[in-house]
Every structure is written in C-alpha cells, then in structure tokens.
Amino acid sequence: MDFTFKEEQQQFADALRRWVDKDYGFEARKKIIHSEAGVSQQAWATLVELGMLALPVPEQQGGFDGSAVDMMVVMQELGRGLVVEPYFATVLGAQFLKLAGGQEAALAQVAAGELKLACALGEQQSRHALDDVQTTAVDGRINGRKTVVLHGAQADALIVSARSDGGISLYLVARDAAGVRVTDCRTIDGQRAATVEFDGAPGTLLGAQGAGWPILEAAADYGAALLCAEAMGAMDAIFAATLEYLKTRQQFGAPIGKFQALQHRMADMFIHLEQARSMAMLAAVKAGSSDAEERRRVVSAAKVRVGQAARFVGQQAVQLHGGMGVTDELPAAHYFKRLAMIELTLGDVDHHLERFIAQPGFREAA
Structure with a gap:
C-alpha cells in the first residue's frame, strides 16, 4: 500500500513549513502566546492566503473539498510548528456545518477566512462523554454552561450541543449574541480556551431537531x-x-x-x-x-x-x-x-x- 503523499498534498505541506520556519518561529510564537489576544491576525491572514481554510470546504462554497488525508498533511505541519491559531477549532466547526447541511453561506465564509468557529461541546460533569449534555434548548433558546471551549473567545460563532425534545440538537450561535457570556483563559500548552455560559441565547438549528x-x-x-x-x-x-x-x-x-x-x-x-x-x-x-x-x-x-x-x-x-x-x-x-x-x-x-x-x-x- 502506498503511503506517500500526492504532489498537491506535499505542496501544501511545503508551503506551510516555509511559512512556519520564516515567520512563526519559536520566539515569534512565544510573543503571540503572551499577547492579549493570544492569537495573531497576521498569521490567520497567511493561513487564509495559503488556502488552508478553503481546503476542507466543498468546491461549491469556494473550497478545495479536501479529505481528512489532505487535512492530515496540514495538521502535521501545524503540530511541528506548534501553531496556536484557531485553525483546528474552525475546521472542526466546518465539519459540523458540512454534516448538518444547509449552511452553504457559513461554509463560504469559512473558506474565505471571514468566519472563525469554535465547538462548545463539553460540560463540567461530562468529562469525555459528549452525549452527557445538560445544556438545554427550548424554542431555539439555549441555557447552560460549556467548559474548555477551544478558542471560544476568538470565534465569531459557536457550534453548541444542547438537550431538546427528542434528544441532542446542535445549534449555531453567534459569540456576541445576547445571552452569551465568554470567559477566556490560556491553557498549559499556550492555546486559548473559554468557559461559555448561555442564558436564553438564540441559536440556529443545525440539521433536524433531536437528531444531532x-x-x-x-x-x-x-x-x-x-x-x-x-x-x-x-x-x-x-x-x-x-x-x-x-x-x-x-x-x-x-x-x-x-x-x-x-x-x-x-x-x-x-x-x-x-x-x-x-x-x-x-x-x-x-x-x-x-x-x-x-x-x-x-x-x-x-x-x-x-x-x-x-x-x-x-x-x-x-x-x-x-x-x-x-x-x-x-x-x-x-x-x-x-x-x-x-x-x-x-x-x-x-x-x-x-x-x-x-x-x-x-x-x-x-
């Protein structure tokens, strides 16, 4: 079985590695970590310019329709460079939008680098069991508390799991919506995570009610x-x-x-x-x-x-x-x-x- 990467995949890897070596070295990264924002808008713009945000998005929404294998090439280089930008949180959120369907406009914004996403899934009592959800949603209004939301404070919108009629539902919630309170912190590895509290926050249903x-x-x-x-x-x-x-x-x-x-x-x-x-x-x-x-x-x-x-x-x-x-x-x-x-x-x-x-x-x- 051939495990070598295709030429296009290797080109993505090479472009990322050159950028990391030139502009995202160890000292530059430390400055970003200790900055107030904890991320770099310039680095984000470079990732967009290199096509990294467009890679997992379908072609119909301006992306390259990359597979998980294509994404593996990118993630390896981000791991090698210890990149702390909200890339993983955003592409994971994009996967939710793709699987739920009906979010073409949001996916196009992701591909263009105009929409950063975060996934508010875990809760204090749930540990690693993502089906242990106490956050509730009634008539599209969300109440509850999510913990360790990776890059939650840096996101424009949140993917939120909530208990509703029929089971677990998924919602897309604007970070600055009424009823959303975000508390940011730095994790031990230099990344950013947040506690997000919802008090009647409005959300857009992803997929079918109770089928999340x-x-x-x-x-x-x-x-x-x-x-x-x-x-x-x-x-x-x-x-x-x-x-x-x-x-x-x-x-x-x-x-x-x-x-x-x-x-x-x-x-x-x-x-x-x-x-x-x-x-x-x-x-x-x-x-x-x-x-x-x-x-x-x-x-x-x-x-x-x-x-x-x-x-x-x-x-x-x-x-x-x-x-x-x-x-x-x-x-x-x-x-x-x-x-x-x-x-x-x-x-x-x-x-x-x-x-x-x-x-x-x-x-x-x-």
Missing part, C-alpha cells in the same frame, strides 16, 4: 483524527530536537548520544513514533467512512495508540534533555505540553480504549 448525536459523533471522530495528525507533527519535531541535543551535549568528553543506554531510549521512541504514524494515517483514511462502526473502531484505536506514543515520546524527550527539558527556554517543554493536551482533547486514552472495547464484535473476536 450522529453528526456530533462523526464530527468528533473527524476532529480526533486531525488531532492524531497534529500529534505526529509535534512528535516528529520533539524527536528531532532530542536527537540533535544528544549529538551536541557533552559529558565525560563525548556526546551523550554515544552512550548505549540513551541510544536504546531513542530507538524505543522511534518505534512508538512509527507505530503511531501508521494508526494516524489509518484514522485519516477512515475518518469519513460511511460505516460508522468501522470509523469508531479505527479512530478510537488511533487515539489510543497515538496518545500512548505521545506520552512516552514526550516523557523520554524531557528526561533526555535533563533539567532543561521542562523549562520554557527550550521547545521540548512546549511540545510536551501540547502533546499532553492533545491526548486529553476529544477523549483520552482510557476513554477511547473503553469505546474501542465496546464496539460490536470485539468480545466475540477475543
């Missing part, structure tokens, strides 16, 4: 596959940084990379990295599968394997860097924090392991 769960689950699986790709980019970068450190750090008159015990650690990291890469690729291929059971199995398996690899590779990299590995002065600490947050986003290892085991046929096959 299949859309929510499918979009969340798509998002999990993208996060696996981002984690691969971050792991590639932290592995390369650790290898370079072992080649240059001197002890007892020789580079520490010559010590066999440390070589064994690097070999173990590489094995974890390549196994995770295979699962991330498979998740990207199956993220849009019409077979929901297959999609659930593959995405959960990938989230488990990538999460395990992220933890192992990150921890080993920090240890091999010594005390410097946990300081803000070195990129290793920033990659480690981002990998930790990816593992917790849209379901951690334990959650997806339980989900994988619960799929039909698992116990019979075992």
Whole structure:
C-alpha cells in the first residue's frame, strides 16, 4: 500500500513549513502566546492566503473539498510548528456545518477566512462523554454552561450541543449574541480556551431537531483524527530536537548520544513514533467512512495508540534533555505540553480504549 503523499498534498505541506520556519518561529510564537489576544491576525491572514481554510470546504462554497488525508498533511505541519491559531477549532466547526447541511453561506465564509468557529461541546460533569449534555434548548433558546471551549473567545460563532425534545440538537450561535457570556483563559500548552455560559441565547438549528448525536459523533471522530495528525507533527519535531541535543551535549568528553543506554531510549521512541504514524494515517483514511462502526473502531484505536506514543515520546524527550527539558527556554517543554493536551482533547486514552472495547464484535473476536 502506498503511503506517500500526492504532489498537491506535499505542496501544501511545503508551503506551510516555509511559512512556519520564516515567520512563526519559536520566539515569534512565544510573543503571540503572551499577547492579549493570544492569537495573531497576521498569521490567520497567511493561513487564509495559503488556502488552508478553503481546503476542507466543498468546491461549491469556494473550497478545495479536501479529505481528512489532505487535512492530515496540514495538521502535521501545524503540530511541528506548534501553531496556536484557531485553525483546528474552525475546521472542526466546518465539519459540523458540512454534516448538518444547509449552511452553504457559513461554509463560504469559512473558506474565505471571514468566519472563525469554535465547538462548545463539553460540560463540567461530562468529562469525555459528549452525549452527557445538560445544556438545554427550548424554542431555539439555549441555557447552560460549556467548559474548555477551544478558542471560544476568538470565534465569531459557536457550534453548541444542547438537550431538546427528542434528544441532542446542535445549534449555531453567534459569540456576541445576547445571552452569551465568554470567559477566556490560556491553557498549559499556550492555546486559548473559554468557559461559555448561555442564558436564553438564540441559536440556529443545525440539521433536524433531536437528531444531532450522529453528526456530533462523526464530527468528533473527524476532529480526533486531525488531532492524531497534529500529534505526529509535534512528535516528529520533539524527536528531532532530542536527537540533535544528544549529538551536541557533552559529558565525560563525548556526546551523550554515544552512550548505549540513551541510544536504546531513542530507538524505543522511534518505534512508538512509527507505530503511531501508521494508526494516524489509518484514522485519516477512515475518518469519513460511511460505516460508522468501522470509523469508531479505527479512530478510537488511533487515539489510543497515538496518545500512548505521545506520552512516552514526550516523557523520554524531557528526561533526555535533563533539567532543561521542562523549562520554557527550550521547545521540548512546549511540545510536551501540547502533546499532553492533545491526548486529553476529544477523549483520552482510557476513554477511547473503553469505546474501542465496546464496539460490536470485539468480545466475540477475543
């Protein structure tokens, strides 16, 4: 099976990498993180100019109709560059709009970079169970509280899950609508997240009333596959940084990379990295599968394997860097924090392991 990227995909990756290397380096990123906004409008404009926002949008709405595999190429480079812009939140929101249908105008705005989205799905009691929804919607008015909404304060509109007659419904809510209160904060990895409270906020129904769960689950699986790709980019970068450190750090008159015990650690990291890469690729291929059971199995398996690899590779990299590995002065600490947050986003290892085991046929096959 050929796992090489197509020429067009590689061109997207190369363009992103050149921009990150030139304009979004480590020091530039730190300035963005510590700015009041926490994001860069200039960086967002560049992503739009490069066609990254148009990539997942259908051609009819001015996009390139890119698949999850196309998006994998982009997310890997964003992970390698530790980009903190609200790209993931927006393309995940766009996936909700695509699956719900009837949101062509909003999708065209996403493709043009004129509409930033965020997904308000989790609640204080729900942890990783996105079907545990206490936020309510009555006659299109939403009441409740959503937590850890990635880039919620930077978004123009929010995708909100709410309990309504017949089940879970999805709504598109303007961030500045009456009855919406947003409290922004910075997460440990330098990203932005928000607590969003709704007090009778008006929303536009996405899809059918009470039929939002299949859309929510499918979009969340798509998002999990993208996060696996981002984690691969971050792991590639932290592995390369650790290898370079072992080649240059001197002890007892020789580079520490010559010590066999440390070589064994690097070999173990590489094995974890390549196994995770295979699962991330498979998740990207199956993220849009019409077979929901297959999609659930593959995405959960990938989230488990990538999460395990992220933890192992990150921890080993920090240890091999010594005390410097946990300081803000070195990129290793920033990659480690981002990998930790990816593992917790849209379901951690334990959650997806339980989900994988619960799929039909698992116990019979075992």
